[in-house]
Amino acid sequence: MRELVADRAERTRLLVVQPPSDAVHPQPDTKDWTWVLGRRCDQCGLSAGDIEPAEFAQRAFVAAEEWVQILRSSPAVTARPEPDVWSPLEYGAHVRDVYRLFDGRLEQMLKEDTPTFTNWNQDETAIEERYSEQDPEVVAEELEAAAQHFVARIQSLTPEQYRRRGIRSDGAEFTVATFLQYFLHDVIHHLWDVTGQQDAAASLALE
Numbered sequence: 001m002r003e004l005v006a007d008r009a010e011r012t013r014l015l016v017v018q019p020p021s022d023a024v025h026p027q028p029d030t031k032d033w034t035w036v037l038g039r040r041c042d043q044c045g046l047s048a049g050d051i052e053p054a055e056f057a058q059r060a061f062v063a064a065e066e067w068v069q070i071l072r073s074s075p076a077v078t079a080r081p082e083p084d085v086w087s088p089l090e091y092g093a094h095v096r097d098v099y100r101l102f103d104g105r106l107e108q109m110l111k112e113d114t115p116t117f118t119n120w121n122q123d124e125t126a127i128e129e130r131y132s133e134q135d136p137e138v139v140a141e142e143l144e145a146a147a148q149h150f151v152a153r154i155q156s157l158t159p160e161q162y163r164r165r166g167i168r169s170d171g172a173e174f175t176v177a178t179f180l181q182y183f184l185h186d187v188i189h190h191l192w193d194v195t196g197q198q199d200a201a202a203s204l205a206l207e
């Protein structure tokens with residue numbers, strides 16, 4: 001997938017549209033992040049709802065590359081910055097599972113008519129799968145493999161398929177297009193989570 005990789009400035013643009021503004025509005029205190037499809041996220045700076053389908057595969061690929069880089073190069077990959085904040089390793093394991101989960105759900109949306117997704121409790125999964133004890137190098141390899149699979153599936157999508165639908169267990173309805181926008185916000189927002197409140201260029205500088 002190397003040919004998908006853009007130059008440094010382009011990579012920065014793909015990962016964060018603009019730096020977070022000074023006037024940060026409080027984010028809704030809810031686990032439902034579907035609002036990110038309607039407006040720009042004040043934290044990570046991404047306007048997910050404005051991302052064009054033509055960029056879905058490339059953005060999913062570049063974000064995965066950043067995660068692999070963090071898992072392989074972060075000096076404190078297993079350290080939690082705060083007792084209740086995930087370490088880069090735990091975030092990376094979560095992101096690997098997000099790539100896998102969304103790949104499976106995308107496949108479901110393509111094969112079934114408006115499927116309802118089974119619920120996924122990400123906090124329980126983190127504990128059950130012992131994210132904090134996983135090997136960062138193994139997680140990096142698994143994330144890379146999951147992303148390659150997912151990116152290939154995105155690249156195979158036809159314009160008609162972007163209109164297919166799926167429903168989350170809480171009732172939130174997605175098209176393939178909004179589902180992928182939602183996905184991109186998730187993995188890019190978590191880059192922001194591990195790189196602190198600087199712009200995502202901080203993680204890009206790790207290379």
Ligand SMILES: [Zn+2]
Pocket residue numbers: 041042043044045046185188189
């Ligand atoms: Zn965000």
